[in-house]
Amino acid sequence: MGISAFAKRHPVVTYYGLMFAISWGFGLIVLGPDGFVGSKLISRAQLPLVYVAALAGPSIAGLLSVGLTRGRQGMQDLLLRLFRWDVSPGWYAVALLTAPVLTSLTLLVLSLVSPNYLPAIMVSSNKMRLLVSGIAVALIVPVFEELGWTGFAIPQLRQRYGVVATGLIVGLLWGVWHFPLFAGSVPSALYLVVLLFSWLPPYRVLMVWVYDHTRSLLVAMLMHVMIVFGSLVLIPTTPSEVGVTFDLVFAAELWLLVAAVAFFKRTQAGSEGHVPERIVA
DSSP states (O other), X not given: OOHHHHHHHSHHHHHHHHXXXXXXXXXXXXXXXXXXXXXXXXXXXXXXXXXXXXHHHHHHHHHHHHHHHHHHHHHHHHHHHHTOXXXXXXXXXXXXXXXXXXXXHHHHHHTTTOGGGSOHHHHOSOHHHHHHHHHHHHHHHHHHHHHHIIIIIHHHHHTTSOHHHHHHHHHHHHHHHTHHHHTTTSSOHHHHHHHHHTSHHHHHHHHHHHHHHHOOHHHHHHHHHHHHHHHHHTSOOOSHHHHHHXXXXXXXXXXXXXXXXXXXXXXXXXHTTSOOTTSOO
């Protein structure tokens, strides 16, 4: 069986196989075994190469998978979704405001318990530098990631699974993919697990829900932009217990939003006298 035939028969396996091989393969070369598993800290010289290796995985794997499974027509469809901007303003509001508003409110409420939870931008000694660097990273990272996650993996999974199941699958693998980036930079294994698997899955479920209603890769990228921006500009980085507590509370709030969306969709379906396919897992 040729690679194209295999990709058409197993598109999701093909995508994730390529994605992890590229991201983790390059990461292993750059960091070596000790750096890859986090037993040695990533140096400043290595960090840019690690990010390039990481972002190459989803983007290159996504483009290759589209080409292998759907050829030129798939690439044209990808471009159409990438530049699909004519969607309801309400969906732009959901994509742009969900992460920063919820993050800010959560931090401000938690700051009533301890000032350590005050948003990073409020206590930074160099607010402009933090803001500019946060915007720069937030505008670059999601473009490369979403070419794979939403550009290929999510549409393929949605052919078989509901919004929640698709979001969970992609969200959990999204967390696993981040492992080499954070393995050597967080103070405990517990913090790493919470960081990678508490809020990424429910946020991805919400991203799948938004994409389902817009079919816009652009809007998905914007929603990803805002979670990256919030994590860099709003969330405090120390001490570690602050990060664990915030992540757990933020995850709980996101899961409540997921439950509210699922309830709304079931109620809406019931009022119409039928249950649409693949709304939830």
